[in-house]
Amino acid sequence: xxxxxxxxxxxxxxxxxxxxxxxxxxxxxxxxxxxxxxxxxxxxxxxxxxxxxxxxxxxxxxxxxxxxxxxxxxxxxxxxxxxxxxxxxxxxxxxxxxxxxxxxxxxxxxxxxxxxxxxxxxxxxxxxxxxxxxxxxxxxxxxxxxxxxxxxxxxxxxxxxxxxxxxxxxxxxxxxxxxxxxxxxxxxxxxxxxxxxxxxxxxxxxxxxxxxxxxxxxxxxxxxxxxxxxxxxxxxxxxxxxxxxxxxxxxxxxxxxxxxxxxxxxxxxxxxxxxxxxxxxxxxxxxxxxxxxxxxxxxxxxxxxxxxxxxxxxxxxxxxxxxxxxxxxxxxxxxxxxxxxxxxxxxxxxxxxxxxxxxxxxxxxxxxxxxxxxxxxxxxxxxxxxxxxxxxxxxxxxxxxxxxxxxxxxxxxxxxxxxxxxxxxxxxxxxxxxxxxxxxxxxxxxxxxxxxxxxxxxxxxxxxxxxxxxxxxxxxxxxxxxxxxxxxxxxxxxxxxxxxxxxxxx
Amino acid sequence: xxxxxxxxxxxxxxxxxxxxxxxxxxxxxxxxxxxxxxxxxxxxxxxxxxxxxxxxxxxxxxxxxxxxxxxxxxxxxxxxxxxxxxxxxxxxxxxxxxxxxxxxxxxxxxxxxxxxxxxxxxxxxxxxxxxxxxxxxxxxxxxxxxxxxxxxxxxxxxxxxxxxxxxxxxxxxxxxxxxxxxxxxxxxxxxxxxxxxxxxxxxxxxxxxxxxxxxxxxxxxxxxxxxxxxxxxxxxxxxxxxxxxxxxxxxxxxxxxxxxxxxxxxxxxxxxxxxxxxxxxxxxxxxxxxxxxxxxxxxxxxxxxxxxxxxxxxxxxxxxxxxxxxxxxxxxxxxxxxxxxxxxxxxxxxxxxxxxxxxxxxxxxxxxxxxxxxxxxxxxxxxxxxxxxxxxxxxxxxxxxxxxxxxxxxxxxxxxxxxxxxxxxxxxxxxxxxxxxxxxxxxxxxxxxx
Ligand SMILES: [Zn+2]
Numbered sequence: 015x016x017x018x019x020x021x022x023x024x025x026x027x028x029x030x031x032x033x034x035x036x037x038x039x040x041x042x043x044x045x046x047x048x049x050x051x052x053x054x055x056x057x058x059x060x061x062x063x064x065x066x067x068x069x070x071x072x073x074x075x076x077x078x079x080x081x082x083x084x085x086x087x088x089x090x091x092x093x094x095x096x097x098x099x100x101x102x103x104x105x106x107x108x109x110x111x112x113x114x115x116x117x118x119x120x121x122x123x124x125x126x127x128x129x130x131x132x133x134x135x136x137x138x139x140x141x142x143x144x145x146x147x148x149x150x151x152x153x154x155x156x157x158x159x160x161x162x163x164x165x166x167x168x169x170x171x172x173x174x175x176x177x178x179x180x181x182x183x184x185x186x187x188x189x190x191x192x193x194x195x196x197x198x199x200x201x202x203x204x205x206x207x208x209x210x211x212x213x214x215x216x217x218x219x220x221x222x223x224x225x226x227x228x229x230x231x232x233x234x235x236x237x238x239x240x241x242x243x244x245x246x247x248x249x250x251x252x253x254x255x256x257x258x259x260x261x262x263x264x265x266x267x268x269x270x271x272x273x274x275x276x277x278x279x280x281x282x283x284x285x286x287x288x289x290x291x292x293x294x295x296x297x298x299x300x301x302x303x304x305x306x307x308x309x310x311x312x313x314x315x316x317x318x319x320x321x322x323x324x325x326x327x328x329x330x331x332x333x334x335x336x337x338x339x340x341x342x343x344x345x346x347x348x349x350x351x352x353x354x355x356x357x358x359x360x361x362x363x364x365x366x367x368x369x370x371x372x373x374x375x376x377x378x379x380x381x382x383x384x385x386x387x388x389x390x391x392x393x394x395x396x397x398x399x400x401x402x403x404x405x406x407x408x409x410x411x412x413x414x415x416x417x418x419x420x421x422x423x424x425x426x427x428x429x430x431x432x433x434x435x436x437x438x439x440x441x442x443x444x445x446x447x448x449x450x451x452x453x454x455x456x457x458x459x460x461x462x463x464x465x466x467x468x469x470x471x472x473x474x475x476x477x478x479x480x481x482x483x484x485x486x487x488x489x490x491x492x493x494x495x496x497x498x499x500x501x502x503x504x505x506x507x508x509x510x511x512x513x514x515x516x517x518x519x520x
Numbered sequence: 521x522x523x524x525x526x527x528x529x530x531x532x533x534x535x536x537x538x539x540x541x542x543x544x545x546x547x548x549x550x551x552x553x554x555x556x557x558x559x560x561x562x563x564x565x566x567x568x569x570x571x572x573x574x575x576x577x578x579x580x581x582x583x584x585x586x587x588x589x590x591x592x593x594x595x596x597x598x599x600x601x602x603x604x605x606x607x608x609x610x611x612x613x614x615x616x617x618x619x620x621x622x623x624x625x626x627x628x629x630x631x632x633x634x635x636x637x638x639x640x641x642x643x644x645x646x647x648x649x650x651x652x653x654x655x656x657x658x659x660x661x662x663x664x665x666x667x668x669x670x671x672x673x674x675x676x677x678x679x680x681x682x683x684x685x686x687x688x689x690x691x692x693x694x695x696x697x698x699x700x701x702x703x704x705x706x707x708x709x710x711x712x713x714x715x716x717x718x719x720x721x722x723x724x725x726x727x728x729x730x731x732x733x734x735x736x737x738x739x740x741x742x743x744x745x746x747x748x749x750x751x752x753x754x755x756x757x758x759x760x761x762x763x764x765x766x767x768x769x770x771x772x773x774x775x776x777x778x779x780x781x782x783x784x785x786x787x788x789x790x791x792x793x794x795x796x797x798x799x800x801x802x803x804x805x806x807x808x809x810x811x812x813x814x815x816x817x818x819x820x821x822x823x824x825x826x827x828x829x830x831x832x833x834x835x836x837x838x839x840x841x842x843x844x845x846x847x848x849x850x851x852x853x854x855x856x857x858x859x860x861x862x863x864x865x866x867x868x869x870x871x872x873x874x875x876x877x878x879x880x881x882x883x884x885x886x887x888x889x890x891x892x893x894x895x896x897x898x899x900x901x902x903x904x905x906x907x908x909x910x911x912x913x914x915x916x917x918x919x920x921x922x923x924x925x926x927x928x929x930x931x932x933x934x935x936x937x938x939x940x941x942x943x944x945x946x947x948x949x950x951x952x953x954x955x956x957x958x959x960x961x962x963x964x965x966x967x968x969x970x
Contacts, residue, residue, distance in 0.1 A: 037696050038687070041710040061794050069707030077707065079804065085792050086909035092802040113794055134801035478901050494792065500901060513904030520899070520931035 044068055044079055051492045052106045052113070054166060055216070055269075057434040058495045059085050060108040063115070074099050080115065082134075085494040087514055091134040098122050104156065109166035111192035112137065116163050116174060120149055127164070127174050127190060140190060142176060151177040155211065165214040167222065170195070170246055173214050180204045185212045187224065189249055198249030202226070208238075215241075215268045216276065221304065222246050223268055223276055237289055239265060243276065243304065253306030260285040263298065266337055275309065276302040279340035279348075282313060296320065299340065299348060299393050312393030319395045320387070335385060339435040341468075344442040346391030349468060351446045353403075353430055355381045381406045381431055384448055384466060386473065399473055401466050404451035406431055433463075436495045443469045445496060445517055450477070463490040463498065465517050476518045544590065544597045552590065552625070556583055559623050559641040567677075574684045582639065586627075593859060596628045596648070596851045604843045605646075608661050612668070615742040619668065626664075628848070630855045632764050632864070634757060638667040640676025648848040649764065653756050656836025658749035660844070665743070666736035673735060675728045682724055686717045711804070726816055733820055737827050746835050747828045751821050758817040763915040769870040771925055774887070779940035779969075786928050787921065790910075799913050850882075857889055860897060860906035865890050866922050884941075884949045888958035891938040895965070898931050938962040939969055 044066035052060045062083040069077035076099045082091040098119055105116040113134075117126045123144055129137040144152065155161045155177060165173040171191035178184045178201060186201030202210035208228040216223040222244040229237050239262075241255040255278075257263050266280040281294035296315035303309055314320055324335075337352040356379070384401040436445045450464040461480040466473060478500065480488045485506045491499040493514055502511045560583045564576040589595060605626065613621050623642035634649040644667045646660075654660045670676065686692060692713070699709045733750075741747055776782040795801065849872060856865035869890065873883040897903035903926070910920045929937070939962035942955070949955035963969075 037700060038710055038714065041696075041700055041706050042714065060792075070704045072704050082794065084794055084912060086911070088909065088911045088913070089800050089802070090793075090795055090797065090912060091800060092804055094803040108794060130795075132796045134795045134797060494790075498901075500904070511905065513902070514909055515901040515904045516898065516927060516930075518898060518901075518931045520935065 047078075048103060050103075050106065052108050053492060054108070056437045056439070056495065057492065058436060059493050061085050061090070061113075062087070063103065063106050065103040068094070070099075071096065076101065082113065087499065087512060091130070093130065093134065093136065095128065095136070097126070101126075105163040107162075107164040107166040107172055109172060109192060110169050111171075114164055114166075114172045114190070118149070118152075120146075123149065125152075125163070125174070125176060127172070129172075129190070129192065138190070140174075140188070142174065142188060144176060145179050148177050148179050151179075151183060161211075161213045165217060167217040167246060168219065169193070170217075170219050171197075173217070173222065175213055177211070178202070178204075180206060182206060183209045183211070185210060187212070187214065187222075189222075189246075195247050200224070200244055200249050200251075202228075212242075215265075216270045217246070218270045218274070220246055220274050221252065221270060221276075222249075223270065225265060225268065235288055239263065239289070241265070241268070241276075241278065243306065252304060255302060255306050262287060262289050264289045264294065267339060269342075271342075274304055276304075277342065278302065279350075281337070297337065297340075297350060297387075297393075299389070312389075314387075314389065314393055314395050320398075323395060323398055336430065338430070338432045339446070341435060341437055341444045343444075343468070344439075345471075347396070348389040348391075348393065349444070350387040350389065351432070351435055351466075352385045352387070353381055353432055353448075354383045354385060355379045384432070384446070384464075386446070386466060386468075401464075401475065403431060403448060403464065406449075406451050434492065438495045441469070443467065443496065447498075467517060467519055469519050474519055476520075478515075548597060549590065553587060555625060556586060556641075556643070559643065563641045569681060571681065571684045571688070574688065575680055578680055578684075579641075586639070586643065589629075593855060594630060595645075596630055596848065596855065598628075598847060598851055601628060601844065601847045601851065604840050604847065607840050608657055609664060611745075612661060612664055612739065612743055615744065616739050619672065619739070624668075624671075630852060632852075634764070636663050636667050638670035638676060640671065640674070640680075642671065644668075644671075648852055651841065651844040651848045654753060654841050655756075656746075656749060656838045657840045658745035658836035659753035659756075660841055661743060661745045662736065662740050662750040662753055665740040666732050668739060669732040669735035670728070673728070673731055675732065679721075679725065679728070682721060686721060692717070729816065730820060730823060733824055734827070737824060741827075749836050751824050751828065754817055754821050754824065758821075763917070763919075765864075765867055765916045765919040767867075767871040767918060769867055769918045769922055771866075771870060771922065774870055774873060774883075775937065775941065777937070777940035777944050779943060780936045783933075786925055786933070788928060789924055790927075793912050797913070853886055857886060857893065860893060860903075862890055862894055862897070862903070863907045863919060863923050863926055866926070867919050870922070871918070878948075880948055880950045882950045884945045885951045885954040885958075888938065888942055888949070888954065891934055891941060892958055892961055894926065894929070895931055895934045895938060898929075898934065935962065935965045936969075939966045 045068075047065045047067055049062065049064040051062050054060055062085075064081040064083075066079040066081065067076060068079045071077055075096055078095045078097060078101060080091075080093045080095055080103070081089060082093070084090045095117075097117060098121070100121045101117050101119050103115055104118045104125070107114050112132060113130045115128050115130075117128065118124075119126070123146065124141050125144060126139055126141050128139050131137050152163070156163060161175070163175060165175065167173060167189075170193055171189055174188045174190065176186055176188075178186045180202065181204065184202030184204070184206055186199060189198045189200075191197055202212065206228075208230050209232065210226055210228040212224045212226040214222055215225040224242045224244065226240045226242060227237060228240065229235075239257050243252045243255070244250065245252050255276075262283040262285075263278075264281045264283070265278050268276060268278045270276055278298075278300045280298060282296060282298045283289050283292060283294050287295075294316070296313050296317075296319065298311065298313045300311040301309045334355055335352045336355060337350050340348055340350045342348050382405050383403050386399045386401070388396040388399070390396055431448045431450065433447045433449060435447070438444060444467075446466045446468075448464045448466070450462040463478040463480060465476045467476060478490055478498070480490065485504065487501075487503040487505065489501045489503075491501055493499045497514055497516050499512055499514050502513075503509075560579050564579050567575050569575070605628070609626060613619065625643050627643065627645040629645045629647045631647040632649040632652070633647055634653040635647045636650060637645045639645070644664075646663070646667075650660065650663060654663075695713055696710075699706055699713065702709065737747070737750060740750060771787065772782045772784075849868060853865055853868045856862070856868065865886070869883060869886055873881070894903070897906065907923060907926055909927075910923045914920060938958070942959040942962055946955060946959060
């Protein structure tokens with residue numbers, strides 16, 4: 015997804031041409047720094063921003079311009095923002111009360127959050143100082159889709175999460191209220207003997223859920239996952255959910271429902287197994303109340319529940335499934351969206367070239383079909399739907415970790431074909447979007463943006479081809495739920511066309 | 521829109537498309553292109569000033585723009601429409617024999633924005649939105665006189681000259697160089713300069729409007745039309761922020777079928793605003809402080825009043841205008857369908873259909889075609905190219921309602937709606953071929969119905 019968003023930068027749009035004289039034109043040109051979609055936790059797009067460098071000011075200051083489009087691509091604001099040179103816009107979130115931007119300045123070594131209220135007026139600014147090392151870590155973490163610098167708390171405020179260089183690496187989350195409550199901060203203990211990273215996983219007006227991962231050292235494979243529930247108003251720890259050593263868990267996603275219950279979903283392991291090394295036992299869904307007590311826990315094991323059904327459909331050896339999302343629907347069922355992959359030997363060098371940080375790996379993952387598992391409200395597997403998709407390959411991070419974990423790491427770097435799943439609670443629909451490398455007989459291979467849509471209890475598919483013809487580029491960008499923005503760029507005419515299209519249910 | 525009647529330097533049609541015009545014959549197109557080459561060619565040849573190169577560049581560009589607009593179906597070429605319009609135009613010519621109209625040509629622009637323009641080479645354009653706005657022939661006649669006055673006063677030439685001079689004058693160049701040599705604060709200084717230039721140009725164009733009103737009134741008074749309609753049409757044009765397309769559009773009434781009852785959630789509004797604003801909060805827009813604080817039209821009305829003896833504004837004749845409204849409405853719907861502007865097509869179809877239940881009407885043909893196109897464009901993910909998204913600042917509630925309706929409909933809805941619309945209204949289509957074609961189209965998409 016990040017890859018898709020950043021494409022706007024490459025194509026470089028200059029906003030507004032006021033001037034008629036060439037020289038005046040070049041002075042009054044806004045230079046685009048970066049752009050992005052303002053996405054909420056359901057991957058719904060609230061709007062888009064374009065960040066421009068406008069002018070050089072005295073004493074190293076710069077005038078920047080932030081252009082804000084709503085989710086129908088209408089410009090709704092173009093705000094002047096003055097900061098020191100080298101400022102980059104790293105994240106943006108909307109919480110119904112206002113729009114917050116996070117700006118990082120590597121040279122000044124700080125991150126600034128700026129709030130614009132419902133009248134698009136600039137409100138408070140807060141600055142968090144960071145060390146050089148903390149910035150490096152933060153930028154590395156920010157590559158991952160699990161980590162966001164800003165998280166919105168609907169109708170309450172925003173969370174800023176940064177990395178702290180304590181005795182060992184830790185994290186800190188700052189709460190900036192947009193109502194009349196008070197700000198607070200929460201983070202890993204300063205004297206911690208373990209590396210602890212954390213990120214808000216779910217938020218609402220009452221609770222903030224933080225998923226913490228800790229391990230004794232950088233190279234250690236003893237990864238521990240702890241879930242913490244904080245009081246939104248005070249930032250005080252309400253309860254800690256430690257993973258049961260008899261049943262270690264890898265949490266794929268978590269959400270708070272209308273009753274303030276926490277629903278955790280993911281994969282579980284055998285007692286004593288290492289979630290970084292071993293193959294999981296199956297999938298789980300757990301409902302936890304605000305005291306941390308488990309209300310219900312349901313599992314579906316590979317051996318007893320899933321494989322018998324899966325094998326009947328497909329008997330390829332060494333086939334694994336990576337789950338991206340588990341979506342609850344109005345009738346209480348759950349749909350798990352995954353992709354099938356195999357571990358295959360890679361052509362030498364590909365891995366290193368594509369993912370240099372991955373080290374020296376000789377295998378790769380071959381990603382194939384998309385799968386949707388349907389579970390009833392008791393998490394009994396009702397069926398598996400397969401959606402064919404062309405093969406794609408991703409380098410394996412390491413030959414020694416579990417394929418599952420490998421996949422998890424790769425997912426965070428966008429190696430899978432799954433881009434995002436949008437959930438439309440109001441209409442009880444969801445849209446799982448993939449890139450499909452279609453291999454068509456007798457034709458050139460075509461890339462397509464493929465969406466699996468769940469509506470009225472049924473599945474359908476929609477497809478947008480990304481090959482526009484010679485000298486033309488077509489890209490699909492995220493948009494408000496159930497829609498995409500199609501960007502068409504004509505290299506020769508240097509014209510760009512952005513239009514919003516709804517995904518088709520037919 | 522804000523600069524109504526200012527010499528529109530470039531004529532911008534509401535929405536352009538690449539659809540080839542079907543109404544313009546190759547022969548007529550040739551003769552119009554020829555006319556443009558000739559009239560603009562002589563414009564360039566007769567230029568005597570210092571900016572020859574720039575001026576001819578400007579005219580060449582304008583010519584290409586008009587030709588593009590013609591190719592892109594921005595204008596209506598219709599014999600019946602022209603012959604009606606000519607009734608007013610020839611009355612103006614006849615009353616003003618000293619005006620030589622041999623190089624004049626009036627284009628009719630498919631645009632709901634009530635506006636008109638004089639290009640300077642004898643070409644004029646009238647938007648169909650003017651026909652909707654005007655209540656009688658007299659009001660339209662004044663607009664025509666006003667535009668001819670712009671031509672007679674060579675306002676286009678002055679505007680081009682002062683445009684070039686403002687940007688290319690020694691003084692401006694010196695200022696620009698000074699700004700570009702600055703270390704800091706270049707942008708805001710350049711913006712100041714631009715604001716200044718624009719303000720001066722705006723002021724000039726405002727006084728040009730007053731001159732054109734004045735001379736236009738002289739021409740107009742001789743025509744026998746009611747002089748008071750000059751002020752009444754201007755008052756109607758003072759529509760700053762007023763919604764143009766906002767007539768009640770009974771979507772449900774016209775698209776309900778017994779086979780596939782209308783669902784109210786097809787009209788469900790989306791609420792998605794980031795801000796509570798009435799217009800974009802733009803720190804870089806510069807019309808805020810200059811143009812807006814100068815209400816142009818009330819001032820013009822005041823000046824015109826001094827030239828009118830009677831204030832009887834209601835004595836105009838609605839003869840030609842009535843025909844123009846009718847023909848241009850039909851052409852607007854046709855053009856909108858052809859150009860895939862389905863929101864505009866639906867708006868005009870729904871707001872104007874009033875015929876009795878058992879009467880054959882083109883409404884059914886056109887509605888079936890709109891539904892077919894809507895299905896096709898949605899399936900190929902391109903409807904967003906032609907139907908602009910809802911703007912949070914638009915006050916055109918009814919048009920927005922239609923846009924929302926188009927967005928809400930899934931292809932599966934359109935497929936069924938199209939089928940039942942064709943099925944239940946099959947005896948009401950005016951054109952049997954369209955009836956057969958669209959009915960068969962939707963039947964094929966719904967193999968399981970019946
Ligand atoms: Zn005028």
